[in-house]
Amino acid sequence: MNELQITELNGKRVLTTQQIADGYGTTNKVISNNFNNNRTRFEEGKHFVLLVGEYLKEFLHSQNLGTQNKIRKLYLWTEKGALLHAKSLGTDEAWDMYDILVDTYFKVQEEKQVPLTLDQQIAAIATGYGSVKEELVEVKDRVSDLEENAPLSAGEYNYIGSRINQRVAEVARGYGKITREQRGKLFKDINQGVKVVTGVSTRTQLRAKHFDTVVDFTNNWEPSTATKMQLRQMSFDFEA
Incomplete structure (x- = not known):
C-alpha cells in the first residue's frame, strides 16, 4: 500500500x-x-x-x-x-x-x-464536500439562468405572434363588424399586457423563460375596461 x-x-x-x-x-x-x-x-x-x-x-x-x-x-x-x-x-x-x-x-x-x-x-x-458541492450548485444555477434567458426560438416567437393574432380575432368577433382602427386598439391592449406580465419593452426582448407566461396570458386575455369603452364609443361614432 x-x-x-x-x-x-x-x-x-x-x-x-x-x-x-x-x-x-x-x-x-x-x-x-x-x-x-x-x-x-x-x-x-x-x-x-x-x-x-x-x-x-x-x-x-x-x-x-x-x-x-x-x-x-x-x-x-x-x-x-x-x-x-x-x-x-x-x-x-x-x-x-x-x-x-x-x-x-x-x-x-x-x-x-x-x-x-x-x-x-x-x-x-x-455540507458534504463543502466548497465542491457549493461550486457544483453554482454551476447548475448558472446553466439554468443561461437556459431561461436564452432568446426565443424562431418557432416559439412565431407561435406567440400567431396566437396573439388569433386571440384578437376571437375577441373582435364579439363586437361584430369593427374598423381597422378598433382592431388596432385591441392589438395595443394585448401587447401592453404582454409587456406588463413579462417586464419587457418590446416583443423581441422576450426570452425562453417568458414563453409559458405569454401563452397563458394570451389565452386568457380580455380587453381592459378603458379599451372596451373606446371600442363602443368608436362604434357609435361610426354609426352616426
Whole structure:
C-alpha cells in the first residue's frame, strides 16, 4: 500500500475507480457495473463525488493528470464508498484490501486531522464536500439562468405572434363588424399586457423563460375596461 498514489479532494483522501479496481483485484468495468447495479445504495457526497467540466479539469491538473483530455467524468470514492464496493463484491480479496485501506490509506489522514466536535461532524455531513458541492450548485444555477434567458426560438416567437393574432380575432368577433382602427386598439391592449406580465419593452426582448407566461396570458386575455369603452364609443361614432 505504500506505493498507492495519494488522491485527495479538498483535503480528504479518496480513491479513483482504477485504484479500487486494482486493489480489489478486479476491473474498472466490474466496479462500474457494481455501482450501477446498486445505485440506490450509493449517495453522492457520502460515498462518492462525481467531477465533470471545469472541476474535473482542475482536479486532473492538481493530480498532474492534465494530459488526459479524453476523460469526460470521474468518480472519486470515499472510505464509505470503498466499503460499499467491498460489501457488494463480497470477495476475500476485496475485504482484505479494504481492511488495509482503512488501517493505512485512510487512517493516516485521520491522524493528521484534529478531532471534530459533534456540531462540526453534523455540519460536515450536511455540507458534504463543502466548497465542491457549493461550486457544483453554482454551476447548475448558472446553466439554468443561461437556459431561461436564452432568446426565443424562431418557432416559439412565431407561435406567440400567431396566437396573439388569433386571440384578437376571437375577441373582435364579439363586437361584430369593427374598423381597422378598433382592431388596432385591441392589438395595443394585448401587447401592453404582454409587456406588463413579462417586464419587457418590446416583443423581441422576450426570452425562453417568458414563453409559458405569454401563452397563458394570451389565452386568457380580455380587453381592459378603458379599451372596451373606446371600442363602443368608436362604434357609435361610426354609426352616426
